[in-house]
Structure formats: structure tokens, C-alpha cells
Amino acid sequence: MPFCNAINPPSKTFVKPLCVVCEDDSCGQHFGQYSCKACAAFFRRAVASKMTFECRFDKRCDISPRVRNICRYCRYQKCLDMGMNQNAVQAFRDSYDKRFTRSPSASLSYNANGHADMRRLPQLFDGYAKFQHLRSTSFGMLAAESNSQSWDPGVIYRSLDLETLLKFIPQSTYSSAKKGCHMETSLAYDMIMEDHFAPFSSLTPDDRKKLFDQFSVFFCNAEKSYNTYKAFGHIENNDKVMLADGGYVKLDEVYKYYVDSIDINADPEHLAR
Numbered sequence: 001m002p003f004c005n006a007i008n009p010p011s012k013t014f015v016k017p018l019c020v021v022c023e024d025d026s027c028g029q030h031f032g033q034y035s036c037k038a039c040a041a042f043f044r045r046a047v048a049s050k051m052t053f054e055c056r057f058d059k060r061c062d063i064s065p066r067v068r069n070i071c072r073y074c075r076y077q078k079c080l081d082m083g084m085n086q087n088a089v090q091a092f093r094d095s096y097d098k099r100f101t102r103s104p105s106a107s108l109s110y111n112a113n114g115h116a117d118m119r120r121l122p123q124l125f126d127g128y129a130k131f132q133h134l135r136s137t138s139f140g141m142l143a144a145e146s147n148s149q150s151w152d153p154g155v156i157y158r159s160l161d162l163e164t165l166l167k168f169i170p171q172s173t174y175s176s177a178k179k180g181c182h183m184e185t186s187l188a189y190d191m192i193m194e195d196h197f198a199p200f201s202s203l204t205p206d207d208r209k210k211l212f213d214q215f216s217v218f219f220c221n222a223e224k225s226y227n228t229y230k231a232f233g234h235i236e237n238n239d240k241v242m243l244a245d246g247g248y249v250k251l252d253e254v255y256k257y258y259v260d261s262i263d264i265n266a267d268p269e270h271l272a273r
Contacts, residue, residue, distance in 0.1 A: 020082040021075065024065040032085040038068070038194045043079045045193055045205065046072070047089040056179060057141060069190045070138050070183075123198035131191055138183050139246045162235050169231060172247030174261040180245030181220075188216060220244070 019026045019036040021043075030040035045051070053073035055061065061071035063078055080086075160168075170176075192212050195201035200208055227242040240248040249257050258268035 020084075021078050022063050022065050022068045024068075030084075031088040033083050035079075035084070036065075039075070039079065041194050042072075042075060042190065043084050044089050046076050046079075047086045051076075056183065067134060067137055069134055069187050069194070070141070072186060072190065120199055127191065127197040130196060131188065134187055134191075135184060138187065139180070162232075165231070165235075169242075170245075170247040172243040172245050172249050172257060174258050175263055176245040176247060177243045177257075178263060180243070184220065184244055185216060188212070188219075 017026045017034040018024065019039050020033045021035055021039040024036040024038070026034040027037050027040075028034070031043060035043070046053075051072075053071075053076055055071055055073040057071065059074060059077075061067075061074035063071075063075050068075055189212055191197065192200060192208050193205060200211060203211065224242055224244070228238075228240070228248075231242055231248070232238040232240050239251045241251065242248050255268040255272035258264045258266075258271050264271070
């Protein structure tokens with residue numbers, strides 16, 4: 001996206017303004033205020049798609065560069081509070097749609113033998129590593145909200161016995177898993193739309209959204225299996241499965257997953273059958 005073309009060449013006395021939203025380096029004025037590429041893209045997408053958001057915490061979330069993707073409500077509210085102009089979005093969108101003619105077939109690079117360019121893998125890994133970091137931060141915030149512990153899915157506890165391991169991994173509940181799934185999905189969507197996963201950044205926003213819609217469920221399910229392996233793969237006859245909130249469910253005690261949930265009115269044992 002051509003967000004950075006608006007900035008003037010730096011001089012000896014030029015100080016690059018910071019993004020008014022997250023305080024990262026800006027790349028010019030967008031929608032009336034200095035902003036970085038990521039926050040400009042987020043604001044444009046939120047306004048153009050008429051999105052509405054909810055804060056899962058106290059509506060005072062940190063919007064610094066490392067964690068700006070965690071709460072879309074607070075990020076969007078700060079965009080508005082700092083004076084970003086919603087009316088400027090449609091004019092930008094019309095201009096952008098006319099200029100964008102890139103073919104999806106040009107988004108991937110192949111060598112003469114027909115194999116995908118392996119240089120893409122480190123780029124994909126960098127995006128996934130950032131996703132893991134932001135998700136771990138979000139898990140920590142959810143855990144603090146409920147006064148519970150938080151498991152870091154980026155850690156492999158191979159040296160711990162089961163009794164010790166369960167001191168680090170909370171037992172999942174329907175309510176916490178629902179929050180975790182919503183947080184995880186929102187985070188992944190924002191990161192795909194904000195160019196964190198190369199080579200998908202070369203696709204149009206509409207194509208990236210279609211990619212997310214078709215792929216995200218399969219990715220989440222596969223990653224939960226991988227997280228189960230990382231947490232319990234060394235335990236013989238393991239009967240536990242990791243879920244979206246970073247907690248686990250014991251397969252012969254699934255009813256506990258539904259106990260004390262404000263979202264469930266039915267009998268937990270009936271739901272577990």
C-alpha cells in the first residue's frame with residue numbers, strides 16, 4: 001500500500017513525526033494526521049468496512065507499537081480522539097482501487113525447478129513469531145482479569161512431570177476459551193491485513209480477507225494440536241487437549257469445561273456427552 005509516499009525527504013534538521021496513535025515512526029499524514037503505515041491501514045479498513053469493536057478490558061489498553069494489535073476498540077478510539085478523519089477514507093479508497101492492478105499470480109516467486117522460493121519461510125516465521133508474542137501478552141491480560149495463571153504457548157515444557165506441568169497450564173472453561181478464540185482471531189486478522197505475513201502483503205485487501213476466511217479455522221485447529229504436542233507430547237497416554245485460551249481440557253472430564261460459565265444455561269454433563 002502506498003502509505004509512505006507522502007513524507008518529504010529528510011534534511012539535517014528534519015525530525016520525523018511520530019504516529020499520533022501508537023507513537024511508532026510515522027510515514028506521512030494519512031486521513032488528516034501523522035500516522036504509521038499499520039495504523040493508517042487499520043483506520044481505513046475499520047471505517048470502510050463499518051466495523052464495530054468491543055474492549056475486553058477497561059477501555060484504557062496500551063496502543064504502543066508492540067501491542068497495538070491487541071485491542072481494536074482502544075486503537076480505533078484513539079484514532080478518532082487524535083483527529084483522524086473518517087470522511088477522508090472513501091476518497092482514498094476510490095483512488096486506491098483505481099491504481100491497484102497487481103495480479104495475485106505475481107505474489108509468489110518460483111525458481112526454475114518449480115519450487116517455491118525458500119526465502120519466504122523466514123518472512124513467514126517472523127510474522128508468526130510476532131503473532132505468538134502478541135497472543136502471549138493477550139493471554140496474560142486475560143489471566144490477570146480473571147486472577148488465574150497464563151500458559152505461554154511459545155514454551156515447550158519437556159522437562160516437567162505432569163503434576164508440575166499443570167501448575168503452569170490452567171484448566172480451560174467455555175467462557176475463557178470463547179474470549180481467547182475471539183482475541184486470537186481478531187489478532188490474526190489484523191496482522192494479515194497489516195502486512196505482517198509476507199508474501200500475503202502483495203495481495204489486495206479483499207484477497208487477504210478471502211484468504212483469512214478460508215484458512216483461519218484450519219490453521220487454528222492445526223495449531224491447537226501442535227500446542228497440545230508442545231505441552232503434553234512427552235506425557236505417556238496423554239488425555240488432555242489445549243484450547244484457544246491457553247488452557248487444557250481433560251477428555252474424560254469435558255463437563256468441567258462448561259461448569260460456572262455465564263454463557264451456558266444447559267446441564268454441563270449433558271453438553272459433554
